[in-house]
Amino acid sequence: MKRDYYELPKSSSIMRFLWKCAGGDRYLLERATYSDQIKYMCLGGIVFATGAMAGIAGGYAFYTIFEPRGSAIENPIHTNTLFGALLFGLIWGLMIFNIDRFIVTSTGKGDGTEAITWDEFKGAIPRILMGAIIAITISKPVEIRMFKTEIDIKLREKQLEQQSAYQAKVDSTYNEREILLEKDFGGLASERQVLVDRIKEAEQAYTDNLMGKANGVVAGNGPLSKALKAQLNNLENQLEKFDIQNKSRLDELNIRKDKLRIEKDKERDNNEKIANGLDGLLERIKIAHEVAGGWITLFITLLFMAIELTPVFFKLMLIKSPYDYLAENRDDLIKAEKGIEVKYDFYKDKEGIERHLVINHEAHRLMYEKVKLTEIQKELTDYAVNKYKEQEMRKIDENLENYIKPIQNEE
Known part of the structure; x- marks a missing residue:
């Protein structure tokens, strides 16, 4: 708008966009002062930046939650999850952007002075609480991204510890079952070993008699040798009969042994998968607090709260300017017209x-x-x-x- 005493520079498309972000009236701003235009452009810039950061943080949190689990060190990008994270980040950013626009637009000027009175602050408490909640939700994903390298190393250590602990638990559980199974095998084996030992003794006695090694016995296949041979044959028949009678039981024990070995191998294969499952958003936030410490975490959260709440406090501190009087005049004209x-x-x-x-x-x-x-x-x-x-x-x-x-x- 051109005047004899004052001429405003022409507003750019970016400036007008940021006015919309701050909820400013373009018609009035183009008829106010340049300082009013800059103030609302800065407010709109903060609102837009907050929405953009919220979108990035929300998308990263979505990707961290739904990405395939694996080693914290070797973790390639998953394309399908990435596209989902981009879509969610866009929706989340737009939602936070509109909430911030509402918070900034609904915050009044107070009494029009730089001082923030208690009544002004009390009226702004709901908006401050909403802004603080938004700031916390934005800061946590950004925080775990800032310390990603340190978090990945610490998380991998925890995964290995979890893997070792789970392996020990699996071995302990299956060792007890293997001991019970070996006892069943041991009962059959001991009975069979008794027969085998007796067969060996009979074979040795028969051989000694044939060769004349026994004391007082003449070498040759005499009556005693024939009796020892009959005894040996009897024992061998008993062993064969024992094997036939206990074959089904032995087969059952072998099946149980093979099944137990397969289950144990399967649990060992799941060991790494279960340990890699220790890679969620909550675990990363906990490790971020351990790695960064309480003060750094608090500082990052306060930084985002300051960015989020700056428009609210600035609007309470703004001194009334031509734009505000133009807005009041517009409102009065509309009320008078109606x-x-x-x-x-x-x-x-x-x-x-x-x-x-x-x-x-x-x-x-x-x-x-x-x-x-x-x-x-x-x-x-x-x-x-x-x-x-x-x-x-x-x-x-x-x-x-x-x-x-x-x-x-x-x-």
Whole structure:
């Protein structure tokens, strides 16, 4: 807008976009001062930047939650999860952006001075709480991304510890089952070993007799050798019979042994998978607190809270400028055009707080017209009823027989 004493520079498309982000009125800003334009551009820049950071943080948190689990060190990018994270980050950023726009737009100027009074601060508490919650949700994903290298190393150590602990638990569990199974094998083996030992002794005695090594025995296949051979054959038959009788039980034990070995190998294979599952968002946040320490974590959170709450406090601290007076004039013109009158501090409520009296003249006019039309309609209705009454009375005077007929008794 050109003036003889002051000329505003032409606003750029970026400046107008940031005005929208801050909830500024372009029509009024183009007729205000350059400082007003800059103030609202800066406010809009903060709101836009907060929404952008929220989108990045939300997308990273989404990717961290839904990415395939694996080693914290060797962790390639998963394309499908990345596309989902980009979509979620865009939606999340737009949502936070609109919430911030609402917070900034709904925050008034207070009393128009730099000082923030208690009443102004008390009125802004809900907006401050919402801003603080948003700042915390943004800061945590950014925090774990800032310390990603340190977190990955620490997380990998925890994964290896978890893997070692799980391996020890698996070995302990299956060792107990293997010991019980070996006892069952041991019972059969000991019985069979007794027969095997007896067979070996019989074979040795038979051989010694054949070769004449036994004391007082002549070498050759005599009656004693034949008796020892018969005993050996009997023992071998007992061993064969034992093997046949216990074959099904031995096969069952071998099946159980193979099944137990397969289960144990399967649990060992799951060991790394279970340990790699220790890679969620919550675990990374906990490690970030351990790695960074309480003070650094607090500082990062306060930094994002400062960025998020800056527009709220700045609006409370802003001194009234031409833009604010133009906005008040616009509001008054709209109210006057629509017949709305506001009498400020007109009365006190029950608690002694001064309240404004709002008079809607247009509504009162319409109500007055409706009331008068209703009253006229009532009068016309009464008049019509009276005229109808007079008409009916004349009909009665002229022809009474049509209204009252004599009662004839029927015999």
